Each structure stands twice: as C-alpha cells, then as structure tokens.
Amino acid sequence: MQSSSMKLTLEVERGKNGINDSTFPDLTLGVKREENGFTASGSPDHLGDSIWKPIDLTSSEEDSGSNDDAQKQLVIYDPAVNGSGEIEAAFDPYEYRPRNTFPFNSSRVLPAVGAFTVQCANCFKWRLVPTKEKYEEIREHISEQPFSCETAREWRPEISCEDPTDICQDDGRLWAIDKPNIAQPPPGWERLLRIRGEGSTKFADVYYVAPSGKRLRSMVEIQRYLLQHPEYMEAGVTTSQFSFQTPKPLQENYVRKRAPARLTTPCDGGSNMVGRLPGFLQPSDVDPLAWAGPDENRDERRVGPSVPTHLIEASPEEPIQHRPAKKKKKEFCDI
DNA sequence: GCCACCGGTGGC
DNA sequence: GCCACCGGTGGC
DSSP: OOOOOEEEEEEEEEEEEEEOOOOOOOOOOOOOSSSSSEOOOOOOSOTTTTTTOOOGGGGGOTTTTTTGGGGGGOOOOOOOOTTTTOOOOOOOOHHHHOOGGGOSSSSSSSEEEEEEEEEEETTEEEESSSSSSHHHHHHHHHTTTTOHHHTTTTOOOTTTTTTTOOOBOOOOOOOEEOOSSSOOOOOEEEEEEEOOOOSSSSSSSEEOOOTTTTTEOOOHHHHHHHHHHHHHHTTTGGGGOOOOOEEEEESSGOOOOOOOOOOOOOOTSSSSSSSSSOOOOOOOOSSOOOOOOOOOOHHHHHOOOOOOOSTTTTSOOSSOSSSOOOOOOOOOOOO
C-alpha cells in the first residue's frame, strides 16, 4: 500500500430497520474479535492489538480513478456478523455497543456502519477512529492533511506507529472504501449512511438530516430545502457542504449488477441476471483485496440466533435477502 | 398515513 | 458502467 497512505475504514453492523438510524451515531468502535466471534478486548488503549491485524486495502481502490486517493478509504465491515461475537465495549477510545448482539426480532436487519478506521500514512496501520464526527473531520481534509498515528494521539495518547494495527480485514465482515474529502455536515445537520442489504442494486444511501429532523436524499432536495429555509443559508450553509457519495464495497458481488437490457434467453437460465447470486462472481476478478466473502467463516460468525446465511456474512438474520450468494472471503492483513 | 428501504432509469 | 434522483411500497 504505498501511496495509499490513508484509508478510512468503516465497520458495518447490522441493524434493524428502524433502528439503524439511531445506531448510526454510535459507530464507534472498536471491535475485537475473539476466538470465533468477536470480543472485545478491552484493552483500553488499543483495541485488541492482537486481535486485529492490519489490513490492506489498497488495491481496492479502483475507482476513484482519478484520485488515487486511494488513500482515503474507508472500509466497512460487519462485525455483528460474527457473531456473536460480541463486541464489547470499552470505553475509551473505543466503545462498543453490543447492539447487534442481541437478537433483533425484527424481521429486517440491515448492515450498519459499526466502526471507522483510517490508515496511517506512515506505517500504513489502521487506526480506529472513536466517533463518527472525528472520522468526518479527518475525512474532510484527508488529502491535505494525511492521517498518521500521531494524529490518533488526540484520542489515544500512547499510540504510535510501533503499535500493532487496530483492525484487520479478516473475518468475514463487510468492508467498503469510503470517498475522501467529503465536507463535514453543517452544524446541526447529520449525514447518515445506510448500507443496503446484499444483492441490492446499490450499496448504500446517504441521507442528510436537517436540524428540523427532515431527511433529504439528494442535492435537489437539499437545494430546495435551503431555499425554503433561508435561515440556513443566512447562517452560511451551502450545498457544497453536502455530498451523497457512498463508499464502495470491497466485496465485489455485494451489489447486484444491473441486468443488461437485453439479455437473451430468459430462460436459460433463468439465470439470468437477476437471479444470479452474486456470489457466483468471481472474486478473483475483483480486487485483490477485496475481502472475501464469507465463506466458511460464516458459520462461525453467525451467532446465535440468527444468522442465516446470507451473504453478507454479516447479517445475522436476514430474512430479507435476496439470495445471497456466498462468496469467499479471504483475509488479508498485511502489516 | 408515514417513511425507510429498495428498484429502476435517465443521463453522463 | 456509474450515479443522481425519485417513485413505489412494505411494514409499522
């Protein structure tokens, strides 16, 4: 990972429908994994050092094409998945909430961001960022102000490049690369990232929640809302403070590809597209890093109650899904 | 009735 | 192929 010095990571957890929103804010972090599941370890300082290993996402960057910003990437993964694992919480920098651990009875559980991680530009190790707000702050200026372990001393005074990485992309979580340089939302506003279930036509949706509680889902709506509420504009809020860009999943098949309009033979397969499970795709094609899907791991991860298989490993229960495919994941930690 | 989520597509 | 946008609707 060379250039990519900085990448940002997001951990995804699953939440349930209504709940997601609330969960969002919490995203905090630290997850550790335990034997099979996750656990938290607790060390106050760094999360499990041992537990998490370094991740290398570099390659994944595909797209940003222009920027090689590969740098700033976020990875999302779903801890919950694993099950049971539990995530524990330790407060300090990393506090976790075991929310996902408990069984949601709800029928729908969707993945949600569980943690944010940024890669040190010097040692390339991943550092968990304690809050969504801090993460957004770092992300906003990641190009001009590369993140380093030294920066992390703001919330972890003892941290240095000598410490092991905080997280490793291994277990079957869902990882995604975030876009760099996204402005922080205006004061009083919140930017929500909702991860869709596997097999959807899109990976995620971004919403902005205005101070009034109104949710806005596109720049058109933002613009309209600001015009209707001049007070925000008078306060300096502009559309440049909003961005609906979403992270990209490393799992290549997570998002269902749009079917070609003309696929022939419908039958043949029936398989045509839609029906196909993503899983079938070849991981190989994808980037190296891509994490792998859940394969085997999945079992472990799933914990108790639910988890059905689905693709994402993460999701524990998901009634929802379309069929998931399974993909395999692999782990890659490099550092 | 509301709204979170999903699907679809026009435009690039 | 990707993404911004928004319509539809299941579930509450």
